[in-house]
Amino acid sequence: MIFQHQILEAVINNAYEWIVVVDEKGNIIYMNKNYCEFLERKQEEVIGKHVTEVIENTRMHIVVKTGKEEIADLHYIKGNYMIANRIPIVVDGRVIGAVGTVIFRDTNEWKRMNSHIKSLLLQLQTYFQEWTENNGAKYTLTDLISCSKQMEELKEKVKRIADSDISVLIRGESGTGKELFAHSIHQLSSRSQKPFVKVNCGAIPEHLLESELFGYEEGAFTGAKKGGKKGKFQLADGGTIFLDEIGDLPLHMQVKLLRVLQEKEMEPIGSIKTVSVDVRIIAATNRPLEKMVEEKRFREDLYYRINVIPFVIPPLRERPGDIEMLAYHFMKKIAKRSGKRVNAISAEVMKLLRQHVWPGNIRELENVMEVAVHFANGETITVDALPEYLKANSSYQMKGKTLKELLEETEKAAIQQSLQRCGRDKQKAAKELGISKSAMYEKIKKYGLS
Ligand SMILES: Nc1ncnc2c1ncn2[C@@H]1O[C@H](COP(=O)(O)OP(=O)(O)OP(=O)(O)O)[C@@H](O)[C@H]1O
Numbered sequence: 001m002i003f004q005h006q007i008l009e010a011v012i013n014n015a016y017e018w019i020v021v022v023d024e025k026g027n028i029i030y031m032n033k034n035y036c037e038f039l040e041r042k043q044e045e046v047i048g049k050h051v052t053e054v055i056e057n058t059r060m061h062i063v064v065k066t067g068k069e070e071i072a073d074l075h076y077i078k079g080n081y082m083i084a085n086r087i088p089i090v091v092d093g094r095v096i097g098a099v100g101t102v103i104f105r106d107t108n109e110w111k112r113m114n115s116h117i118k119s120l121l122l123q124l125q126t127y128f129q130e131w132t133e134n135n136g137a138k139y140t141l142t143d144l145i146s147c148s149k150q151m152e153e154l155k156e157k158v159k160r161i162a163d164s165d166i167s168v169l170i171r172g173e174s175g176t177g178k179e180l181f182a183h184s185i186h187q188l189s190s191r192s193q194k195p196f197v198k199v200n201c202g203a204i205p206e207h208l209l210e211s212e213l214f215g216y217e218e219g220a221f222t223g224a225k226k227g228g229k230k231g232k233f234q235l236a237d238g239g240t241i242f243l244d245e246i247g248d249l250p251l252h253m254q255v256k257l258l259r260v261l262q263e264k265e266m267e268p269i270g271s272i273k274t275v276s277v278d279v280r281i282i283a284a285t286n287r288p289l290e291k292m293v294e295e296k297r298f299r300e301d302l303y304y305r306i307n308v309i310p311f312v313i314p315p316l317r318e319r320p321g322d323i324e325m326l327a328y329h330f331m332k333k334i335a336k337r338s339g340k341r342v343n344a345i346s347a348e349v350m351k352l353l354r355q356h357v358w359p360g361n362i363r364e365l366e367n368v369m370e371v372a373v374h375f376a377n378g379e380t381i382t383v384d385a386l387p388e389y390l391k392a393n394s395s396y397q398m399k400g401k402t403l404k405e406l407l408e409e410t411e412k413a414a415i416q417q418s419l420q421r422c423g424r425d426k427q428k429a430a431k432e433l434g435i436s437k438s439a440m441y442e443k444i445k446k447y448g449l450s
Contacts (some may be wrong), residue, residue: 015251026061148319162188172313194239202245216269239385330369
């Protein structure tokens with residue numbers, strides 16, 4: 001028993017927190033070593049003293065009177081704000097004292113700890129981002145939502161070709177899901193446990209492309225990192241490299257890329273040693289590569305090398321059957337994320353979605369659904385929640401308007417858009433719309449568009 005008491009005493013005495021215990025009158029019956037040291041008082045000297053004589057701004061004597069605990073209260077002692085807890089000790093329904101603890105010695109310490117945690121989180125985030133960039137095949141075939149025949153055939157094709165090392169060239173307009181397909185191919189391949197590295201050839205400045213792709217040795221150029229840097233090909237070793245926007249690759253880089261593909265080796269900038277790399281290439285583009293080959297802007301040998309399995313994703317307007325499924329998919333996903341109770345799409349909205357030509361493809365549909373869920377007034381998305389440009393086709397907009405009003409609205413919108421397209425050049429806009437210059441001026445005045 002005595003032994004246990006000693007252990008307890010040692011623990012409390014050395015506790016990181018400062019601890020004080022008072023009786024029902026507010027006299028100190030215990031104060032731990034750390035607290036005494038901070039107050040520069042001796043333990044035996046403070047015992048028995050009223051708490052107000054020992055701790056400035058204390059409220060321990062008040063807590064024994066009110067019987068109400070005070071948690072995380074700011075307490076100013078010796079020029080610092082501390083965070084204090086004061087808890088009454090109740091025995092048989094009667095307050096017989098109180099125990100007080102100070103969690104952080106001062107707010108500076110808290111701030112220091114806070115910023116330490118923040119910097120750790122930031123580091124973690126950077127590592128995580130780097131890791132997902134280099135090992136980041138996030139999607140699989142089940143993430144590809146579709147029911148159209150064209151897309152189902154493409155998914156079948158993915159299953160057939162995934163488990164080989166053959167290069168794949170994915171073609172399709174922006175936002176059709178080229179990257180999603182690239183991820184899926186990697187996930188289904190025997191390389192799925194190895195990195196998936198994406199390189200956006202169009203987004204990296206030309207002078208950095210070579211070092212991004214092939215890396216460099218220490219001291220290769222001024223500003224080169226100590227220890228050198230691995231290029232994306234080395235990072236992707238054993239896995240897959242996804243060369244997005246390959247049509248944007250400058251000719252001299254096309255030569256280097258071809259060499260890696262043919263010889264499976266490369267040299268980092270400034271290195272005399274060749275490095276072997278084993279990567280599968282998936283490339284994507286929206287550019288007319290054949291025409292670029294004719295114009296000598298894309299190397300013919302590289303074209304044949306990457307175009308072993310052509311893979312063409314149709315634009316959304318050519319597979320209207322997918323629109324409803326995708327719209328519901330995005331609605332549910334966005335509603336879940338934003339916590340909004342939206343679970344249906346009105347027939348009129350669905351009609352407008354099917355009529356639209358979707359120049360931005362699935363990415364545009366996703367954005368439209370984001371706006372629609374956000375502005376939905378009830379559980380069903382109705383036309384008023386859609387972005388303005390989609391509403392323009394709506395019969396909803398026509399309700400209660402005369403034919404003259406509708407024609408005028410259309411005319412005004414056409415002129416507005418044409419002026420915008422022609423950089424506000426009225427003569428050019430008039431020509432585009434097939435009206436005379438004077439008619440254009442007249443209408444601009446009529447609709448107050450100048
Ligand atoms: N079939 C699909 N099912 C679900 N989401 C899709 C589908 N296709 C595309 N998406 C989504 O649409 C967006 C655009 O897709 P992705 O980035 O793969 O297109 P992309 O063709 O690579 O575009 P870009 O050429 O502009 O880079 C992404 O958010 C993606 O998740």
